[in-house]
Amino acid sequence: MPLYQPRHNLADGTLCSEGDAMTLLRPGSGWIEVITGPMFSGKSEELIRRLRRAAIARLRLQVFKPALDDRYAKKEIVSHSRWRIPSVAIEGSEEVLEKLDPRTEVVGIDEAQFLDEKLPGVCSHLADLGKRVIVAGLDMDYRGVPFGPMPELLAIAEQVQKITAICARCGAPASYTQRLVPSRERVVVGAEDVYEARCRRCHEPEGAVAVENPWLFEPVEENGEGDALG
Numbered sequence: 001m002p003l004y005q006p007r008h009n010l011a012d013g014t015l016c017s018e019g020d021a022m023t024l025l026r027p028g029s030g031w032i033e034v035i036t037g038p039m040f041s042g043k044s045e046e047l048i049r050r051l052r053r054a055a056i057a058r059l060r061l062q063v064f065k066p067a068l069d070d071r072y073a074k075k076e077i078v079s080h081s082r083w084r085i086p087s088v089a090i091e092g093s094e095e096v097l098e099k100l101d102p103r104t105e106v107v108g109i110d111e112a113q114f115l116d117e118k119l120p121g122v123c124s125h126l127a128d129l130g131k132r133v134i135v136a137g138l139d140m141d142y143r144g145v146p147f148g149p150m151p152e153l154l155a156i157a158e159q160v161q162k163i164t165a166i167c168a169r170c171g172a173p174a175s176y177t178q179r180l181v182p183s184r185e186r187v188v189v190g191a192e193d194v195y196e197a198r199c200r201r202c203h204e205p206e207g208a209v210a211v212e213n214p215w216l217f218e219p220v221e222e223n224g225e226g227d228a229l230g
């Protein structure tokens with residue numbers, strides 16, 4: 001008998017209105033939702049909005065974010081518009097499983113692009129356990145290169161919402177993050193003073209120095225066990 005007994009995963013109705021595929025899910029089955037797009041597109045707002053609705057529906061929540069992101073606070077996720085919700089800082093994605101309360105029904109993960117390559121497996125496991133997993137993260141880095149575990153997460157998610165910002169240069173819908181300071185580092189933590197949203201036409205990736213490795217943290221080799229396509 002599993003310790004976790006799902007009660008009313010669809011109670012908040014979010015997915016019924018936002019993703020047709022979700023209406024096919026039977027109560028008790030978990031799933032993965034991904035919210036992605038460039039900086040300033042409102043990913044954290046959308047994540048917090050969904051989590052607030054789940055809280056109103058009296059679902060048990062746990063929220064995690066990489067310890068790296070200390071932009072505003074360590075113990076909560078905060079959107080650019082200062083909405084906030086308590087969160088647990090983690091160093092690696094497997095910490096989500098270590099710190100998981102079996103009774104948790106909804107798991108939120110913010111800034112997922114900074115986590116390691118095990119995150120898609122962790123999220124799949126959570127969904128298999130019957131949890132609703134809501135992940136927010138940048139799909140591309142400042143050069144337009146897919147970021148960390150996000151491509152695989154986007155592939156395995158039941159529902160993906162890709163949202164745009166507004167191009168700071170021309171006002172068009174923006175899907176890219178433009179870095180405004182010269183740096184070879186993949187991650188320069190900051191917000192308005194370091195980055196702005198740009199559309200495809202206005203994005204200038206060539207100003208940046210290419211980095212070979214798309215991972216912020218080196219993927220860990222597991223005893224000769226390559227990936228499925230290896």
Ligand SMILES: [Zn+2]
Binds near residue numbers: 167172198199200202
């Ligand atoms: Zn533009």
